[in-house]
Amino acid sequence: MRNTRTMFPAAGLLAVAGLLLSGCAGAGGDSSDGSASTYNVYALLPQGTDQPYGTTYLPAMQAKADELGIKLTITNSKYDADTQASDCEVAVAAQPDLIILWPAVGDTVRPCLEAAKAAGIPVTATNSDVNPEDKSLIKGYSGPDTYGQGQASAEMMCDAAAGAPTNIIVINGLTGNSTAINRHDGFADYIAKSCTNITILAEQPGNWNKDDSQIAASEMLTSVGAENVQGIYAADDTMVAGAIDALKARGIDPSSLIITSIGNTKLGNPLVISGELYGTVFQSSSWDGENAVVLAYNVLTGKPVEENLFMPSVKVTKDNASDPSVAPEW
Amino acid sequence: MKLGTEQSGLLGRVRNLAARRTEGRGLILLALVIIVVAILEPTAFTAYSVTLGRVALIGLVALGLTAVILMGELDLSVASTLAVSGVIMASIPDLGLGIVVALAAGILIGIVNAVFVVYVGINSFIATLGMLFALRGLAFVISDEKPVRLSNIDAGIAFGAPLIGPVTPRVLIFIVAFIALQVFLTRVRAGREFYAVGGNRQAAFDAGIPVRRRIFTGFMISGFVAALAGVINTLERTAADPTAGSSVLLASFAAAIIGGVVLTGGRGSVVGTLIGALSLGILQVALTLSGVQTDIQDIFIGSILLIAVITDPTQLRAAAASVRSFFQRREKAQIPT
Structure with a gap:
């Protein structure tokens, strides 16, 4: 009984150490190494590798970012509006060159867009567009015509x-x-x-x-x-x-x-x-991830951008x- | 140390204080978090308005939960209370009236929870779990399964703006709620009786403490604070989301537990909950700034929660005693007869 008492905290601490080490191993996460990065961009997404779509969206996004010299910092709010709002506050405080936003809940992103505008940070939308009345607060949208x-x-x-x-x-x-x-x-x-x-x-x-x-x-x-x-x-x-x-x-x-x-x-x-x-x-999904970065790059380099860059809706x-x-x- | 004896001298006083307080582990964790973050991601402190906002987001609901946990009860319905109160508020065109009705709804939900626990005799885990599902469904029904935008969006955006320096209304309300609850639990007799109810309910009853009334008060505080968080979230987001609060429940419990609030009741404090919320908030902001994915963030937060539970002084003392007796037995066994 006494040995069991000793073993539980010890085993627990070992398990925690293992968890922390696994966390440290993965902590490099989705930020590119940035060695040749020209622009810092935050991508506020509601999903990541926890969803099938995100699993193929993210590599295409990252590959295009690496190609164009963009250092991406990616967040995943898991479709929680509060978490995304909080991620947006962090992004605005970090003063990136641009924010790519995939709204978790479209009706709740206005304050985030206003905060980015006040901080002089351009925003583009990906995958899910913002509400029509908020369109003036973004530079453009790329993704499916939902x-x-x-x-x-x-x-x-x-x-x-x-x-x-x-x-x-x-x-x-x-x-x-x-x-x-x-x-x-x-x-x-x-x-x-x-x-x-x-x-x-x-x-x-x-x-x-x-x-x-x-x-x-x-x-x-x-x-x-x-x-x-x-x-x-x-x-x-x-x-x-x-x-x-x-x-x-x-x-x-x-x-x-x-x-x-x-x-x-x-x-x-x-x-x-x-x-x-x-x-x-x-x-x-690869078109979606890739073009989110292409649109962002075009905005950052001052190229003319369309209000909507729609993915073709092909019937199968x-x-x-x-x-x-x-x-x-x- | 024998029961009822106090150690004199500075060291003794420190020991007595450490034995009485439950915030020690939380403080150590907070210190570790601050040191690591200061070295690896100091932006988390320069962007203190963001960090303060995150602490208030996690901490507010955790404060209300603390009142319930101190009595040895649980309230799993806080996340749904947050969602339904936000939807109620946004559904009423008059903003002021909406806020009042939403806060009243929070208190009412607390009363219903308490009725189930006190009079029907259902375990609070089960009663509030049922309420969690019922209120989530109610939020969907009231909102017609869509986010409800505020009639006055500009008022919501203005509400999210800082009042003084980095202090937004959310942070100010959190500070006021913290002070109010701290005063209630430490200076007001009814509040101090929460500890007695959580420590030994039968003894509290025998001592003439109105146990049922105290449980009602605890659930009402929890419901009110969750509704308050719902009102603040709705104002800041300019819309009420019927799915809101999914991350609030676990974060709130984590803040309370990291801060040393004992789930079986009787021990803990809102100061501890504040320490827990600070640790979690600073860590989350630093990890997000570092580009660490939420899955990895969950590993860090889960690990900290486990450390907080494993390093419970009672468990550690028992483990240390076991180690001592193990070596004593070995020494005895090695002495030649």
Whole structure:
């Protein structure tokens, strides 16, 4: 008993030492070595290597930064608005040459943008744009046209429905997230205006997560009756995979429904080829990461920049899913 | 030292003080953090307005939690209270009225938590865990699952501006809350009775302390302070996010534990919580300035939390006694008979 008492603190201290050493080993993190860096740039991101998209977004971003002589300091707020606001305060205090902002929650970034403006630090947005009323506070946006992606997904569903009455369920992204809101609005607006034969029976957030999406889809199928559902829209491929699993769990063949999503990921692309997913919209994470730095560099070097540098929203169906130009990246 | 005896002399007084106080480990950790940060990332101190803001962000909710933990209870609902109070406030067009209703909602949530703990007899961990989920859902329902922007965004931006030097309203409110809670817990009889309730509830009851009333007060303080943090966050961000507070709960508990507040109740102080919040805040700002990713930051913070728990004086004394007796047994075994 006494030996156990001695061993617990000792083992604990050893474990802590190990944790700290592993922390020190990784602490070099995502800052480039800066040996040939000309510009210091803070990238305030809501995700990093903890998400599949970030895993391929970050290397492309870092590689382009190294190529252009930009020293990047990257933060990850994990979609927490308070954490990102706090990261922004730190970034402004560090007085970098520019801040690249990927808003965790678009409605909450105005104070950050105002603080950067007051400190004379230019800001560009990546991946998720700021609200229209805040556009004057940024130098430009690069990334997907998130509203257009929702619309493109709706167009595919509308084409597949071919005017037949179609009841669908909708699985949205993380509540409050700018991308989730824009994709939803793009999809819903197009359906309401141009495809009135499609009816949304129910919608729930799937939190960009396969398991959450599977549960949400399963609940909605139960509440509205699976027999009444002819289609599913999910705001990304990870969530659509969860929805397809929910259908399979009920013995329903997914290819008998019209299912669309966004991403054309390594998870979604094979589903399109197999016919379980009717169509998805290609989003290139490497294009996104790379062009965030390109836009920043253009602003820093005084080159003219467009207000929006949109990633092309390419529709991917069974016809072109195996084309190398839309090979999935994440 | 025998129970009830006090050591005289300077050394004895220092020992007595060290035995009574629980902030020692927190102070040592804070000193270590300050030294390391001063050497490796001194910008964290030159950008003191940012560091102060981070300390206030972590510390405010931790102060309210301290009141509950001192009585041996937990309040896991603080993060959801923060979110729902912010959403309530932003949903009311009149800013002043919104703040009052949001703060009242915080107190009400504290009362409901206390009812479950005191009258229904549910363990506070379970009761407040249920409240955590219920309030999160309520925040989504009220906000229609979207962030709610303030009707007066300019007022929010003005609120985030410094008043004097680096002192923003958030920092000022944190300082006022700290002083108020410190005075309450050390100078007011009802506050001092929190320690008795947490130390030995039955003895406190037998001594005529209104235990139920004190638990109600503790949860009301916790709810009010969490709602206050929600109001401040909403003003500073100019919008209420129904998903807000996800990082607050763990950081607040970490600040209290690092500061020496004992989870079983009866020991600890808001000074300790302040020390814990300072350690965490300075460390987080320094790591962010150094470009260290949040995953790695979590490793550092988790390690510090573990050190704080492992180096608990009671555990260390027990370990030292075990080591002494081990060597004494070996010495005896080596003496030839």
